[in-house]
Amino acid sequence: MPAAISPSRDAVARLKPGAPKPRLTRAEKAEATRARLFEAAIEIVGEMGYAAASVALITARAKVAQGTFYNYFESRQDLLDQLLPSLSLRLHALIRQRVMEAPDDAIEREKARLAGFFEFLEKEPHLFKIISEGTVQAPKGFRAHLEMQSASYRRALEYERRRGNLLIDDPLEIDILSQMLISTREYLSGRFCYEDGQFVRPSADVVDTYEKLLRGRIYK
Known part of the structure; x- marks a missing residue:
């Protein structure tokens, strides 16, 4: 094969x-x-x-x-289990390009990751449904996708840590943070990128409010 x-x-x-x-x-x-x-x-x-x-x-x-x-x-399942990892590679390539184009600032790079995710969904509108059903219907592929995205985020956060841009240093905390950021963007996409099953471009307010969260501008 x-x-x-x-x-x-x-x-x-x-x-x-x-x-x-x-x-x-x-x-x-x-x-x-x-x-x-x-x-x-x-x-x-x-x-x-x-x-x-x-x-x-x-x-x-x-x-x-x-x-x-x-x-x-x-088998049919073999193909279905390959869908998410393949889309994950495409997603990583686009986000990497957008991060490289962003200003040399940790938060600007993180904003580029979220905006890049939204851009990818516009190009690949089927991703959200493939992810949402993947946990049950293609668990092998879903686990591979999650690990690929987690590894990518951990590398990004480790890069920021080495440059002195993170306030946390513990590897476990960095891993937890990577999962929080991945979960945030996927939840935001489900809430603001789809209406009646169709992709809609989210308001710039979504990324702007995300930036406020990153910069600690939410609570007094």
Whole structure:
């Protein structure tokens, strides 16, 4: 079975109707097929939930023969467990870029992480449903996603600690803080980024109030 990697969207685009169709190598064709199956699964889970994401529906959406599915994934559950880790890699890449673009200030970098998360949800609106059902329907993938995001946040906080930007130093407290920040952004996204199941751009007040919390400007 091929290694579980995040499928390239370029591979999907190459096989879309109307797109240029250069001669592809066998490996490129395989990558493109796997990517189409992957993107179809993301769409179906995001629209209808994990329970509706049958192999038949995924392959029909991807326009791939049903038997071909098992050339790329061991089972339906294998594919579903790979969705969140793959999206987690995409999320990390976008947030990392936004943090690098932010002013050289710890709180500005943290604001960039929250704003970047909202931006990612606008690009990938299915993420919220995939996360919310993932704890039950794809626990292996959910745990991998959570650990990837936790590790990313711990690295970010450790970077700030080394630069003298954190008031805490204990590794356990840093780990707890990383979970608090991850939970905060996911709760805020559920509260302010969706209306009637559709993504809406959250008000700038959300990030501004988050900054007040970070700077200790809430209580007298």
